[in-house]
Amino acid sequence: MKSDIAYENDLNPSQLEAVQYYDSPLLVLAGAGSGKTRVITYKIAYLINECGFDPGSILAVTFTNKASNEMRQRVNDLLGADTDVWIRTFHSTAAKLLRVYGRMFGVDAGFSIIDGRDQVSVVRQILKKLKQDTESHKPEKYVALISRAKDSLLDAQQAGESEFSTDPLFYDIYRRYEDMLKRENLFDFGDLLFVVVRGLKRSPEALSALKRRFSYILVDEFQDTNHSQYTLVKLLAQPEGNVCVVGDDDQSIYGFRGARVENVLNFRKDYKGAKIIKLEENYRSCQNILTASSSVINRNPGRLGKTLYTKKGRGEKLSFYRASSDRNEALYIAYEIQSLILGEGYRFSDFAVFYRMNAQSRVFESTFTQAKIPYTIVGGLRFYEREEVKDILSYIRLLLNPMDEVSLRRVIAKPPRGIGQRTVDRMVDSTIALGLPFYRAAEEDDIFASRGRKVKEFIAFMKDLEGQLDTGTSSDLLTKIYEETGYPEWLEEQRKEDKLHNLDELYNAVEEFSRRNPSSPISEFIEEVSLNQGSGEEGTAGNGANNRVFLITLHNAKGLEFPVVFIAGMEEGVFPHFLSGERPEDLQEERRLCYVGMTRAMERLYFTAARIRRLYGRSIERGVSNFMTEVPGELLVCREEKGFDSPKVSYYDRGIEKKRTAPKSAVPRTRVPVDDLEENTRIVHEHFGKGRVLEVSKGIAVIRFDDGQVMKFMLQYTPIRKDNDDGD
């Protein structure tokens, strides 16, 4: 196929240089919105079309599945066909290598992958065995330590030798954790990379095999690489230098999971003759947004420093709104979205709401549902992490890997079948002692028999299901599991409609998978969902397939862009998060996160805060985030919520002391008095205060508020009423 890509036309001079350069290792310092994905995708096309690289020998790594899917799509569009280029996340690259070259790496390629919550339950198990209370020794803390050790390529012994932690208990826990995972052929996320890197270091054959396999390597979001990821790239790309990394030190936001910005800063030292190209023209944001975000990020010391510029106009000023409560913060955003749609012709999909914590999404979900604003939640409690979905998947995992104690413990009492903790402990002990999967061990050890019929029944039906594993389709197997476990009936008894619905969704997902990959075993489905944690049907509401507002954490927002962005929860303690307050580098990472959020916005950028926020069942009053003071005042329009009666306290929050609060539904209550609105009527809007009606037609009112703002509202959904001040 002849190449007809207009490189010179489609790319600016720096981008073009980055695409065409391949004489030595290349570091592209790409500012926010400077077209870095464009560079990577065009470079892949260029390598194939102009330099004669075999597509299958190019490896392009990203951090999220979302990013890799998008990149594949764009490469396919450029090349006009489905490409063989390896476009994968780091973890999926490592998993694939281990599945294919398991023997070379000395691992059993039938391993299962466990997620963070499984890790916690393993550590909890270990702490129990060690008779340590989980109050003072939090499992999560040890999981984090273990993960960081693996990121740093330290096993339990090496961690001990290098005094990785000051907690002496840690090494014992880590060692037991390793033993258990090994015994059960389980890999956590950190293992995937750790085992590959260790294998490459130990085995020159493996290393040279992979070097032959991959002739060029591209890495996206290089500032987010941890030590093991950095080492993997280095092993594959040194000394040949066939590598291009793209990153932005200002967007490093994953320090908490071991990312090292220094990897960007040190690239030139580690790769001899490395070329550095900066991309500084921003194609995304208006000048005001760019200026404001630069002003924020400038507070951070030790940056490489870039000067971003744009040819776009100044655009609107940024806006800050402080609501009285989290609920009213969400309402404000809902009205603002409706107003911009009516007044400026935006669509729902032009908007995104960013927040620091997943817990903040709930209030937006309920408020948007009420306001009839369709939304999509990205991240949060993902589909494949939901209890009922994980339970069913665990049955499959247990069938695929009968040594998997984590899955066994998960499913054994779901639904309850008369087998408890104590019996499982015995089953597991026996399994360990005999080194056999539990349903083989049952034949060797009458401990199982002594527990009577219940255990035998469980084993019998698991054996039966095992027999079904290789016969029939994946969806047949799922049907069988639904039938034999009685899980759906169990949910039905408890009236868990949502959960039942999720099992239907799961069935659809499996069926869809079978259709897409007719010859693939169900293990590949499990692999996909284990690594692709973000995919699947997310929580959605409203109709219209793609025209939805995005609700998303700041971390997940990286790499995306939206015409209008709301950054919610701009409160000290929420953002920056109070746990990041201790060390200055943590605060700097929060600031980079703020920068990432701000630079997603193309045309309009709003900050919002709540004076009082309900979180973890408590209502707490908080001050405004210090980040707000870092946005230049002349670029920011600030407003505070105005209530119906009092300028400060809203109506909704009178019952902060856990007394009953105002009626749940704001919509019907506010609809009443507006029917007779006409031109020139004085009104009060719950959030924007007093104003005058300029125009009313088809249920939409145009209002000029006393502070000069003109906004449009759908009367049906807006808390507005006639101003009766004169009368009283």
Add this chain to the structure above:
DNA sequence: CCAATAAGTGTTTTT
């Protein structure tokens, strides 16, 4: 020894 219920508690970000 199992399973349902009550009480208590900690509060981030993700592959």
Add this chain to the structure above:
DNA sequence: CACTTATTGG
């Protein structure tokens, strides 16, 4: 609020 552990009744 959501999730873990302690308790009690079977």
